[in-house]
Amino acid sequence: MKTFYLDNEYEYDFDLYGLVSSGKDYTMAWWLNKLFEMRLTRQKDLCFTLPGREQLLISNYEFVTEHSVIRLLRNKALGTSTLRKPYLLPDIKEYDYVLQITGSMPKRYAQSLLNTLLLIPLVEYVKQFDPVSLKFKENLIF
Numbered sequence: 001m002k003t004f005y006l007d008n009e010y011e012y013d014f015d016l017y018g019l020v021s022s023g024k025d026y027t028m029a030w031w032l033n034k035l036f037e038m039r040l041t042r043q044k045d046l047c048f049t050l051p052g053r054e055q056l057l058i059s060n061y062e063f064v065t066e067h068s069v070i071r072l073l074r075n076k077a078l079g080t081s082t083l084r085k086p087y088l089l090p091d092i093k094e095y096d097y098v099l100q101i102t103g104s105m106p107k108r109y110a111q112s113l114l115n116t117l118l119l120i121p122l123v124e125y126v127k128q129f130d131p132v133s134l135k136f137k138e139n140l141i142f
Contacts, residue, residue: 016101069103071098075088075096
């Protein structure tokens with residue numbers, strides 16, 4: 001009997017930023033709302049069930065417009081976890097938050113966005129990532 005495999009390629013058509021900050025997630029959302037005049041609101045926590053029945057809970061804030069979706073995700077799992085890698089994206093575990101922007105944002109505004117994010121007093125460092133280069137990029141497909 002022949003075995004067939006489903007080879008499904010996802011499109012990672014979003015911009016991804018890592019933020020280093022010791023601030024709380026609701027405070028980070030407040031600052032983003034203030035600086036960018038938007039309304040990030042807390043959504044249901046993302047729950048990933050991993051092998052061995054372990055669950056990974058990730059804080060999730062979202063702002064949806066007609067042309068874009070902006071998500072602020074905490075990279076480290078909520079609460080205490082016995083997982084060896086309790087991160088949404090373990091390959092960038094140095095970053096406390098992930099900002100995912102899907103939709104119409106011209107590439108020329110990337111540097112301006114980086115500079116504006118650095119205006120937040122809680123943010124120590126920001127870096128843009130290419131989602132395709134990340135090993136655990138599938139965790140960003142909801």
